[in-house]
Amino acid sequence: MPEMPTYRSTYHHGNLRVALTEAALDLARRGGPHAVTVRGAARQVGVTPTAAYRHFAEVDELRSAAKDRALMSLSEAIDGALRQVGADADPGANADPVSGADPVTAAVARVRAVADGYIAFARGRPGLFAMACHGTVEAVKALMTARVAPSMEDLSASHPGLDFALWSSVHCLAVLGIGQDQPDASADAVLDAVLAWIAGS
Incomplete structure (x- = not known):
């Protein structure tokens, strides 16, 4: 041991x-x-x-402090995934964050990066993911929603419930992916379908 x-x-x-x-x-x-x-x-x-x-x-105080740190780790993982597609570029700049891509394609890439980062964190660090979700999932929901909000605007996804539909799909895939060594092709297909639906909404 x-x-x-x-x-x-x-x-x-x-x-x-x-x-x-x-x-x-x-x-x-x-x-x-x-x-x-x-x-x-x-x-x-x-x-x-x-x-x-x-x-x-009380132990709940200690778990709350650990949850804050786990949320920070999740945030860093998602931000790292976003940087992979250049999502840290100035939203007001003329150049697309994804080089050569049209605005919708660029927005989809950013949303996909957030989703992939979220799911990869759950798969690779299940204990920390469970800690980030401990008690209530509102904090992880708010974290992800904040990072996809600008891209959802680019996708003209203004219908009520689309943010929640995206998050609930990604969160479910993250939970289902815990313990899996390799990415799940069916999870990729679900994400593709959800993003296509949002982009076409």
Whole structure:
């Protein structure tokens, strides 16, 4: 059994809360939200549970802090996928973010990048994905919706419910993809169909 990582080398007086949050994130990475406990985080950091409880009186507080960090990781993964298609270009610039593509094709590529980044994160880091979704999925929904909103405008997707239809499809595919080693061709086909529907709406 691999040795549990410890944070003793980086812990200094005054930043125990940060160290405990990092330990909680590591616990979540390996076992999801239910693996996160105050005692477990304290053990990894190398402090007593009593010291840990001074910063996190209840496990829900620690899980909330770990959820915030997991959401940050998911956000970074999606933003990285967007950068792959040049989505960090100035939306007001004359050049299309996807070189040589018409606006609709460019918008579809950006939305697809967000979806692919979301699904890849769930597949590759299931514990962190579960942590990001812990309690309620509203935060992951808001994160994804914010990143597709400009592209949805480019697609003239102004009908109520299209954002939710996209997110619910992507989220479902992400959950179904957890534990799979390879991308699922049927998931790609579903995404293609959903994006074609949105682009044609």
